[in-house]
Each structure stands twice: as structure tokens, then as C-alpha cells.
Amino acid sequence: MAMASFRREGxxxxxxxxxxxxxALKSGVSSQELAPVGARSISTQIVRNxxxxxxxxxxxxxxxxxxxxxxxxxxQTKAEKSRGLWQPFTALLGDYPSIDVKKNVIVTISSDKGxxxxxxxxxxxxxxxxxxxxxxxxxxxxxxxxxxxxxxQLVRDSKKDIEISITExxxxxxxxxxxxxxxxxxxxxxxxxxxxxxFNKFHSVVSFVPTVTTVLSPExxxxxxxxxxxxxxxxxxxxxxxxxxAEVLQNLTEFQFACVLFNACxxxxxxxxGARMSAMDSSSRxxxxxxxxxxxxxxxxxxxxxxxxxxxxxxxxxxxxx
Amino acid sequence: xxxxxxxxxxRSLARTFADVPATPTQDxxxxxxxxxxxxxxxxxxxxxxxxxxxxxxxxSIPSKLTVNFVLPYQSELASKEVDMVIIPATxxxxxxxxxxxxxxxxxxxxxxxxxxxxxxxxxxVSSGFAFIHANSFADIVxxxxxxxxxxxxxxxxxGLAEFQQKLAIASTDLEKAEAQIGVDVxxxxxxxxxx
Numbered sequence: 001m002a003m004a005s006f007r008r009e010g011x012x013x014x015x016x017x018x019x020x021x022x023x024a025l026k027s028g029v030s031s032q033e034l035a036p037v038g039a040r041s042i043s044t045q046i047v048r049n050x051x052x053x054x055x056x057x058x059x060x061x062x063x064x065x066x067x068x069x070x071x072x073x074x075x076q077t078k079a080e081k082s083r084g085l086w087q088p089f090t091a092l093l094g095d096y097p098s099i100d101v102k103k104n105v106i107v108t109i110s111s112d113k114g115x116x117x118x119x120x121x122x123x124x125x126x127x128x129x130x131x132x133x134x135x136x137x138x139x140x141x142x143x144x145x146x147x148x149x150x151x152x153q154l155v156r157d158s159k160k161d162i163e164i165s166i167t168e169x170x171x172x173x174x175x176x177x178x179x180x181x182x183x184x185x186x187x188x189x190x191x192x193x194x195x196x197x198x199f200n201k202f203h204s205v206v207s208f209v210p211t212v213t214t215v216l217s218p219e220x221x222x223x224x225x226x227x228x229x230x231x232x233x234x235x236x237x238x239x240x241x242x243x244x245x246a247e248v249l250q251n252l253t254e255f256q257f258a259c260v261l262f263n264a265c266x267x268x269x270x271x272x273x274g275a276r277m278s279a280m281d282s283s284s285r286x287x288x289x290x291x292x293x294x295x296x297x298x299x300x301x302x303x304x305x306x307x308x309x310x311x312x313x314x315x316x317x318x319x320x321x322x
Numbered sequence: 323x324x325x326x327x328x329x330x331x332x333r334s335l336a337r338t339f340a341d342v343p344a345t346p347t348q349d350x351x352x353x354x355x356x357x358x359x360x361x362x363x364x365x366x367x368x369x370x371x372x373x374x375x376x377x378x379x380x381x382s383i384p385s386k387l388t389v390n391f392v393l394p395y396q397s398e399l400a401s402k403e404v405d406m407v408i409i410p411a412t413x414x415x416x417x418x419x420x421x422x423x424x425x426x427x428x429x430x431x432x433x434x435x436x437x438x439x440x441x442x443x444x445x446x447v448s449s450g451f452a453f454i455h456a457n458s459f460a461d462i463v464x465x466x467x468x469x470x471x472x473x474x475x476x477x478x479x480x481g482l483a484e485f486q487q488k489l490a491i492a493s494t495d496l497e498k499a500e501a502q503i504g505v506d507v508x509x510x511x512x513x514x515x516x517x
Binding site for chain 2: 078081082083084085086087088089090091092094095096097098125126129132133175176180198201209210211212213214236237238239240241248251252255259262
């Protein structure tokens with residue numbers, strides 16, 4: 001967004017200055033933006049001001065890119081180590097995003113700060129897509145929003161569907177305890193049959209894949225395993241510990257949600273930093289290009305003003321002699 | 323405690339398909355349903371796409387157990403082939419050998435020991451879950467695990483005394499529960515370090 005407005009400004013500016021320089025050659029001062037009445041040379045002040053501000057913006061975006069790169073390095077190792085965490089659960093319980101349940105809760109993970117490219121919009125689009133997919137006669141869909149940016153986008157059309165919204169997740173560096181407290185909070189306050197966690201999985205610095213993980217409630221797991229549906233294999237497992245199977249299943253699903261949420265938050269944080277890096281990189285490159293264009297315009301304007309002065313002097317001199 | 327092979331054979335005869343079927347990389351019904359409703363949007367990926375599929379249950383018992391021991395911030399053991407693991411389930415210590423029947427076990431604070439040949443590595447595990455699959459894959463997910471030699475016995479005993487005191491003066495249910503957890507963990511640690 002910022003880059004597009006820069007480009008627009010630059011184009012408008014360069015076209016304005018070009019037309020002004022032509023006019024100046026022909027007729028001297030033409031608009032009130034140029035030097036006030038009485039002065040004779042074309043002012044390069046405006047261009048110089050623009051150049052200074054564009055150069056500052058370039059410095060800022062370069063610095064933001066460096067900061068994002070260092071934050072990414074720190075969090076990437078942690079995210080990659082946490083990748084083993086969700087695999088045992090998928091190996092045991094499988095993954096059935098197309099499961100048909102009454103109460104769907106969509107947990108959307110996004111960032112708090114902006115300037116990170118399109119990842120938040122992608123997550124929100126996916127969440128809205130899920131909402132359409134799961135809308136039906138007696139089905140209900142609720143949102144749990146983590147992060148300021150998704151909240152801002154979802155509040156516009158689904159304000160009554162947002163159950164819980166949580167912001168300022170990244171104030172302290174991520175750790176499992178914080179996420180498990182969060183998971184506990186969500187599970188206590190929201191009724192659900194299936195939780196779908198929507199986030200951006202980190203593939204590489206330039207590629208982020210929108211991903212959805214489905215966590216089913218213990219009742220649904222029990223029902224599916226007994227009817228021999230999708231989780232039919234689950235019945236073949238012996239249960240050690242706890243009084244009843246239901247109790248163990250409940251602990252299992254809660255643990256699964258906490259682990260999966262932890263991994264999802266870490267991956268999303270990595271994706272955010274990576275997206276910010278590439279956004280800031282392209283914006284500093286654009287600022288550099290704009291600076292080049294402005295420099296050319298500046299030189300043209302400067303040369304035009306020198307030529308005008310020379311012409312005036314020479315014509316004045318020739319009027320005296322000739 | 324140790325389940326034997328005949329039971330496994332009986333179970334495997336009853337089913338014709340394997341324990342962990344060859345997993346497709348994407349749930350096709352989901353993709354189709356998505357594309358019907360949201361034709362302009364690519365469907366999101368699901369964890370199935372990112373997981374290496376597990377092998378199906380072999381007909382004979384393999385010689386080694388493949389263990390994945392994961393913690394939130396690290397994969398302690400990833401697909402390591404071992405002879406036996408002893409896990410601290412809530413019903414007591416359980417030994418897992420290759421060919422163990424499929425089990426879901428809830429863990430309590432205790433010692434997890436991994437036996438590989440003649441070497442034994444012991445970890446103190448806070449809690450978690452262990453899944454033993456019929457294809458001799460064991461997944462142990464724990465919240466915290468530390469090798470036993472990193473603990474200081476005097477500090478453990480001090481902690482135990484402190485929590486026992488807290489349990490005695492606890493008034494609300496929450497305080498009692500917290501103190502009880504502290505006592506459980508510390509006494510398990512104590513017995514682990516002593517024994």
C-alpha cells in the first residue's frame with residue numbers, strides 16, 4: 001500500500017516538474033508552486049525536499065528489513081524444533097478437515113503489527129472460506145481471533161461471530177506455557193465440535209503456505225471411533241491411565257490443541273517476519289528507483305535554471321551592445 | 323504388563339488393512355468441497371501434506387522399536403531405533419518392546435528410560451502422552467523432559483519439603499491442587515534420583 005502511494009507520488013511529481021520545466025523555459029514563472037514573484041530562477045527546493053524524504057524512507061525500510069531478518073533467525077530455529085510436536089497427534093488421530101459437525105470454531109492466527117505483506121489477508125480469506133464451507137441449516141460457525149490485524153478485518157462483517165479475540169501475543173517471546181494457558185482459556189469459554197486453526201506455515205523466507213489444522217472435540221472423536229467412521233482405528237488402541245476412555249480422550253484433545261496451537265503460533269510468527277522482510281526489501285528497492293528518477297528530474301531542473309539565467313544574461317548583454 | 327505377540331496376531335488377522343494406512347497427501351473430499359464453494363481460492367494445506375507417511379503394520383514383529391520423543395521446543399529423539407523404552411504411565415511404569423499392542427498412555431511425572439543395546443538414557447518427564455502404534459512406532463509427547471544427571475538432589479529435597487508445607491497450609495482448592503502437583507513432581511524426582 002505504501003509502495004503504491006510512493007509510486008503515484010513520484011509519477012505525479014515527475015510529470016508535474018517536467019511540465020513545469022518546459023513552461024519555465026518558455027515563459028518564466030508559471031505556477032504558484034515555483035519561486036515567488038520577483039525571483040528569476042526555477043526552484044529546485046521541492047524536488048530536494050522530496051528526495052530527502054524518499055531517502056529517509058529508504059533508510060527506514062532497510063532498517064526494518066534488518067530487524068525482521070534478525071527476529072526471523074531467532075524464531076526460525078524454535079519453530080523448526082517445534083515441528084515434531086503435532087506429528088504424533090496426526091499419526092494417531094488422522095486429519096479430517098472435511099468432517100461434518102454442528103459447531104465449528106475457526107481460530108485465526110495473525111500478527112499484531114502491519115507492513116508484513118499479504119499474510120494476514122490470506123488467513124482472513126481462508127477463514128471466511130471455511131465459514132462459507134461450513135454454513136448450513138443447523139450449523140454454526142464462530143471465530144476466535146489471535147492478533148490485531150485479523151480482528152480488524154473480521155470485525156467489519158462478522159462482528160457477532162467473534163467469540164474471543166486475543167492481541168499482544170508477541171510481547172514476551174513465545175513459550176509453551178503461555179500458549180497452553182491460552183488454549184485452556186479458549187477451551188473453557190467456547191463450545192465446539194471441531195476447532196480449525198488457520199495459520200501461515202513457514203516454508204522459506206519467500207514462501208508461506210496457508211494451512212489449516214483440525215482438532216476434534218472428545219465427543220466427536222468418541223463418536224467417530226465407535227461408529228467405525230474415519231477414526232475407526234482408534235478403537236483398537238488400549239487405554240492406559242485414567243478411569244475412563246472419555247477422560248483420557250478429553251485430556252488428549254486438550255493436549256493436542258495446546259501443542260498444535262503452539263506450533264501454529266510459531267510458524268505464523270516466522271511467516272510474519274519473513275513477509276515483512278520481503279515487503280520492506282521491495283519497498284526500499286522502490287524507494288531507490290524513485291530516488292533515481294527524482295535525481296534525474298532534479299538535474300534537469302537545475303540545468304534548466306542555469307540555462308535560463310545564461311540566456312537572460314546573454315540577451316541582456318547583447319541588448320546593451322547590439 | 324508386557325503384551326505378547328499372540329494377541330497382536332489375532333488382531334491383525336481380524337483386520338485386512340494396516341494400522342496406519344498409506345496416507346494420501348491431501349484429503350480429496352475436502353479439496354473438492356472447498357473448490358465447489360470457493361472456486362477462486364486455493365484450498366489451504368492440511369498437516370497430512372507435511373507428514374512423512376508411517377509404514378503399515380508388518381506381518382512379523384520387527385526387531386527394533388522406532389521412537390519419536392518430542393518436546394515443545396525440541397525433538398529429543400526422532401525416529402531412533404531402540405530395543406526398549408520404559409515409560410511412566412499413570413498406571414505405573416510400562417515397558418514397551420517391538421510388537422507391543424497399540425496403546426494410548428497418559429504419562430505422569432517420572433523417569434523415562436531408553437534402552438539401546440547396553441546403554442540406558444534416563445529422562446525425567448513432567449507429563450504428556452505416549453502413543454504406541456501397532457507398527458512398532460512409539461510417539462512420546464512430553465511437556466518437559468530433562469536428563470536425570472542434571473538434577474541437584476539437595477534442591478529437590480528442599481522443594482519437596484516446601485511443597486509439603488504448602489499442602490498443609492493450603493486453604494482453597496486451587497492452592498491444594500497446586501501444592502499437590504508440586505509434591506507429586508518432587509517426590510517422583512526424589513525417588514528417581516535415589517533409585
